[in-house]
Amino acid sequence: MSNASTYQGSCFCGAVQFTVTGEPVAMGYCHCESCRHWSAGPVNAFTLWQPDAVQVTQGADNIGTYHKTENSYRKWCKTCGGHLFSEHPGLGFTDVYAAVIPALNYQPAVHVNYRETVLRIKDGLPKMQDFPAEMGGSGVILPE
Template sequence: MHRGSCLCGAVSFRLRSEPKAVSNCHCTMCQKQHGAAFATYASLPKSDLEYLSGQELLTSYHSSGRVVRKFCSVCGSNIEWSGSEKFPDWVSIAVASFDTRFDPKSVKDIHLDSRACWLQRSEGQG
């Protein structure tokens, strides 16, 4: 069972099942929300996500259509997103928020059409 928390520790959670899908999302919304080239998420049924503390501190943002992103209102850590039309009963958890070791068998890169142009540069290139 995996556990996780936000940066300040106010929000904590545990997963009751092993995530089924892991992806590096390169969409511009994930780039902006994380301030990074991509965000890595692990998906599982919503019923298998249990908040242990701080659920009342989560702030929701409707980023597009039915998609709702949740983050800690104290420290700003991204925790989850849900609302996929294809998988309405699933939630995607930010892997970087896990406190336990998570070593997925595979990670899929998605939305590569908006991949950061500087991501593939090797050291020393300008």
């Protein structure tokens, strides 16, 4: 029997529902232009999960997909347009937007793609120029 936590998530209207099980691999904020445009906000709060931790429990046929590049397959509800998650096959993770998992204790640890920021945030967290080196980035940390 597993002691892993399971969190419920859904789109804006509830037509698509899903669970995430366990704990995220990472949590933080992305400042890249793509995430800003997709989220219609100055920053995107992310939670990265192993793909098999994310299970659609209702409305799978109601999920739309868009990929501008092969790096990200962004998923949304075809009924309400509510964003759900992005699959990142090259990284091997699924990014479930923090806002759609209300019971998760969101604890960001890093800002990524901070060189592209349009909203300076002074919160004491590391500000990565792009991504950590282990994820294919430069690993450069920028001053707050």
